[in-house]
Amino acid sequence: MDRGMRLLISLSLRELKELNNVSNYLKGTLSNKIELDISRLARSSDFERFVPLLAIELEDHLRDRVEYIRVAGSIDKDVIDRLLSLIDYLDIDKLILDYENDVEKLYNVVDEAALYGVRVIWRLRHELPIDEAAEIADELAPHRFRVCIDVSGKRSIRDFVRQLLGLGGYIEVIYLDNKSAEKRGLPIFHTEGKINYVKVFKILKCVNYERDLVLKYRRSFYDAYVRDIELAESIMGSVGSQVVDSRTKRLVESILREMMNL
Secondary structure (H helix, E strand, O other): OOOOEEEEEEEOOOOOOHHHHHHHOOEEEEOEEEEOOHHHHHHHOHHHHHHHHHHHHHHHHHHHOOOEEOOOOOOHHHHHHHHHHHHHHHHOOOEEEEEEOOHHHHHHHHHHHEEEOOEEEOOOOOOHHHHHHHHHHHHOOOOOOEEEEOOOOOOOOOHHHHHHHOOOOOEEEEOEOOOOOOOOEOOOOOOOOOOOHHHHHHHHHHOOOOOOEEEOOHHOOHHHHHHHHHHHHHHHHHHHOOOOOHHHHHHHHHHHHHHHHO
């Protein structure tokens, strides 16, 4: 596996009492870092009161394992203040938030987070044109505009590659999960999955992607994390040891030509 490309797992924490289950699940199974989704906790009316307790519990159960804290959905200043106080205590420096189409609000969040030494990464749920991303990046300066994208959120592999190439300089995280006709959040190698992840890994190798990949499954599929990480690492190691196949190269090159109107 490339030195700069890591596989992480996403776990959701809805209540404090679930920490024991999360901790027990991780023991003896994975050494990978995790993204911890505390969206429901962060919006609780008791969150501010529970911040010190939550911080202590996380420190006891998941010391050195949490790489990202994530909060999905709309955000307000109170939530941001609580989150920053929490992750400052935990000495975590990466916070993932849903993208807000308000540059002034983006700037205020990123600016405040910078005081804590925290990098804010915006999760894109909808298409963000390349020129708009560039404008936002300019307006956020001197802070850096960072985003994360979903493979399964795209209609096709071509759409994913187009976004990957267009936003490459801004992407910090790529979420991996599979989808069937009815649902998302399936394991990447699920038999009902429509996405060919061997092909996805070849594409990532072809474009020299060297940042984080986060497996983000439904809670009922958490048990698949161990198996899928082992298989994914094996595949990426194999792809990395040989020249990327010509078909993958042609796909990437054809999309580049489309984007450049050649």
